[in-house]
Ligand SMILES: Nc1ncnc2c1ncn2[C@@H]1O[C@H](COP(=O)(O)OP(=O)(O)OP(=O)(O)O)[C@@H](O)[C@H]1O
């Protein structure tokens with residue numbers, strides 16, 4: 214521990230469990246925080262979600278090899294130093310390893326003390342870069358305007374802080390309305406880079422898109438009466454946010470791939486290329502893996518932009534955020550001059566219970582309408598749209614059942630049957646509402662025996 218607060222964290226990568234265990238013991242015994250990884254893929258996951266100050270990796274592993282991991286860390290997490298461990302008598306020379314970016318290397322078998330010395334030396338050498346990164350993360354101002362307290366969102370914020378300073382592309386996925394735009398902005402702000410330039414890949418007509426992205430030279434096509442630079446050039450030194458990347462026309466995808474891989478772009482009709490420094494953030498609500506299978510998205514581009522992945526969870530998986538979001542939306546409305554409106558307890562239960570297919574955007578819309586049209590200063594269940602009113606009434610119904618002092622099993626039966634009644638007997642909708650698989654619902658209904666008419 215050198216900065217008096219958190220212990221330094223070391224990620225240990227080795228497929229050999231006993232070797233991994235011994236090194237982890239040794240390091241923990243010297244006040245380091247150790248995370249152990251059995252392979253390189255796991256290690257990359259850890260790097261995206263936890264603070265790592267140093268990686269110690271074996272080079273000889275099945276799957277993604279240690280040298281490929283070393284290269285990946287150098288390009289994706291350049292702040293994180295790597296100590297490589299080679300097998301005795303292996304071909305990798307010290308020169309090759311340092312050229313590949315290893316901060317130090319040790320040949321197996323080695324003694325404990327030289328290993329600990331190497332760890333200490335590398336951590337000391339990289340301390341100032343590490344402290345700067347920690348400071349940036351601690352400030353956390355980049356998350357302004359994003360309201361969330363739930364576990365899934367806290368984990369997402371951790372990842373935002375981790376990936377922000379990497380130069381590698383970030384892919385943000387999640388259902389519509391979950392807040393992908395806000396997360397993209399947060400990554401950009403935390404990166405400390407220059408301008409944020411956003412392009413909606415689906416909104417620009419296909420024939421204009423190439424020139425929009427890369428610019429054009431005079432005379433490149435009818436109407437091109439002077440040279441014009443594109444969004445890539447505008448994002449030089451900053452971030453290019455490719456929103457709705459799933460909608461990017463297939464014909465343009467190889468050109469984008471080349472620009473990302475080489476950092477060079479060529480204007481439409483031009484001959485020379487320009488070397489730019491642009492960080493790519495892409496977002497989509499589509500399943501890109503499926504688009505690749507269907508042939509509407511190129512696999513090579515998919516792998517190129519999917520190095521760092523942030524998944525924004527749907528609202529129904531984090532109902533704990535709903536009361537906070539409600540406060541946030543209503544206070545924003547108040548700032549814009551709306552009346553001081555509250556949400557009644559049953560209405561809030563209805564909001565928390567609902568499945569929100571349109572996520573936070575839908576929640577905002579519902580609240581803004583309900584708070585405008587409600588009578589008095591309180592949004593009641595009756596002010597909510599019908600699909601939400603049903604969720605609220607069900608809660609009320611169950612509450613009154615609870616007052617009748619039913620057992621938990623009876624209560625559950627009441628609840629399930631009530632939901633079934635309110636979905637007009639449609640079992641798949643009821644299962645969806647209850648958040649249980651359809652098979653589970655069928656099994657429950659069988660257990661209840663004779664199901665009353667619904
Ligand atoms: N955690 C949050 N805190 C506050 N506001 C939020 C949060 N998440 C989303 N919002 C708001 O919800 C709306 C939708 O968010 P956003 O546009 O970022 O969604 P999206 O995931 O990009 O959706 P789409 O896939 O449709 O583009 C915006 O008005 C945004 O401000």
Ligand SMILES: [Mg+2]
Pocket residue numbers: 393394456496
């Ligand atoms: Mg969006």
